Amino acid sequence: MYTEKINFMNFFYNNNFVSRVCKIIVSLIIIFSCLNVQAQNYPVVKAQKGDGIYSLLRRNGLEPTKYIKTFISINKSKLGKNNSLYVGRNYCLPLAGNKAEVVRAEVNKVIPHKAVAKGNSLKTIVYTLFGEKYQTVTIKDHQLKGAIYYLVGGHGGPDPGAMGKLNGHVLCEDEYAYDVVLRMARCLMEHDAKVYLIIQDLYNGIRDEPYLIQDKTETCYPHDRIPLNHLARLKQRVVIVNKLYIKNKGSYQRMLVVHVDSRSKKENIDVFFYRDKRSKTGKKMAETMKNVFHNKYDYYQPNRGYSGTVSSRNLYVLKHSYPTAVYMEIANINHFRDLQRLIIVSNRQALAEWMTEGILTDYKNCHTQK
Ligand SMILES: [Zn+2]
Known part of the structure; x- marks a missing residue:
């Protein structure tokens, strides 16, 4: 031997x-x-x-x-x-098995997307995805009772999306989009809407800090690992939204997609909206939301003016999803002034509240016209 x-x-x-x-x-x-x-x-x-x-x-x-x-x-x-x-x-974290078992273990423990009624009054729900500080949601009124929303934060998982830099911090699109989405979800729930967070992160709730640390822990509803491949990633979220859409058929259903744009350093942008070119209801909703922003700017910054727009764009998620959808870009991640919209917590909250106001108006319009 x-x-x-x-x-x-x-x-x-x-x-x-x-x-x-x-x-x-x-x-x-x-x-x-x-x-x-x-x-x-x-x-x-x-x-x-x-x-x-x-x-x-x-x-x-x-x-x-x-x-x-x-x-x-x-x-x-x-x-x-x-x-x-x-x-x-x-x-x-080590992976338990091939699929996102780590994440699944957490899901089983906290049941994040099945809101639990607290006490004997139905007015408070606990939604753990918002994080400890914000998980208790008080339903203030029933203005959105019966409405269903699919909220999609852009990118996530292995894909951080656009990246910018500020004061030595790297800012990633997916983290900021997700934070605004969470805030929107919470606002919508306060009006008794049913919300599906299509992209979710068990490790990050609503974060009241300027610099959001980049991670890869986002998963796709219900708790699937997000693939790296661009098309596979988009397809995954569209497939699940369409599945849920069929399940909820007959209800008022809307999909809202939040992104942060990446343009040249010089170009500051106002919040603007995309919709699918064939969708009249999408156009209407996007216009309604844009008008809210217009009015808010007129009120809070009367001399500034607002130049956000609604346009149609050939985007995979808009084109292939069944529910009426609005896609929004909330800032240019490379523009210093735009970044104030992202890193100042109260601005992220205001964005979410203004979006919610537009969403509420759209729901009302759809119901009074019928
Ligand atoms: Zn994006």
């Missing part, structure tokens, strides 16, 4: 051609295994004060003894002495 091994090794070292081929194969294996690690797209979580690997894993629905080894190996470079965690730093 021993001598055989020596001979075998000698054969390798002496044979130039074979050794070269072997080196290539070994390099290829290394390259592929690296690619594999990158392609995994681990969910990312932030370590909190007092966190160790055990508590972090447990909080995210992972059995520590089972996943500690993998956790250490995928986070090696980010660990401190004795594998300690740094507060505020992002860590990758």
Whole structure:
């Protein structure tokens, strides 16, 4: 056995051609295994004060003894002495199985999209996707009772969308779009609407901070991993919206898609709207929403003027989705003044409230005209 091994090794070292081929194969294996690690797209979580690997894993629905080894190996470079965690730093979570089981475990625990009535009054619901601070929603009135909304934050999961920079922070489109979407969802629910968050993130609720940290933990309703491929990603959200649309047939249903644009540094944009060219109801809704913005600007910034527009555009999500849809771009991520709309929390909230006002008016218009 021993001598055989020596001979075998000698054969390798002496044979130039074979050794070269072997080196290539070994390099290829290394390259592929690296690619594999990158392609995994681990969910990312932030370590909190007092966190160790055990508590972090447990909080995210992972059995520590089972996943500690993998956790250490995928986070090696980010660990401190004795594998300690740094507060505020992002860590990758091991994947439990092939699909988003980590996420699923959480879903089972919190049931985020089935709002739970609290106490004996039906006026308060708990919706955990909004995060601890905002999860309790009080239904103020029933103006949107019976209306159904599909809210779609642009991009998400492995795709951050457009990226901008401010004060040393990298700002990602998907995080800001999602925060505005969450705020819109909450406003709509306050009027008793039924809301489906098509893109959702179990790890981020409504965030009252200027700089939203980029992660890849967004999933697609009900809790599917978002693919990296552009078309597959869009198709996934359209397919689920259409499925739900059929299920809810007969109700007033609308889809709202929120994006942040990326243009040249010089170009500041007002919130503007797209709709599918064939959709009259989409046009009407977008016009209604635009008018709300127009009025708000006239009121709050009378000398500024508002130049947002409604136009038709050949966009996959508009073209292929069944419900009437409005697609909005809320800022240019490269423009300093536009960024104020994104990083100032009260501005994100105002955006959501103004959108809601437009949405409410559209619903009323549709019901009084019939
Ligand atoms: Zn986008």
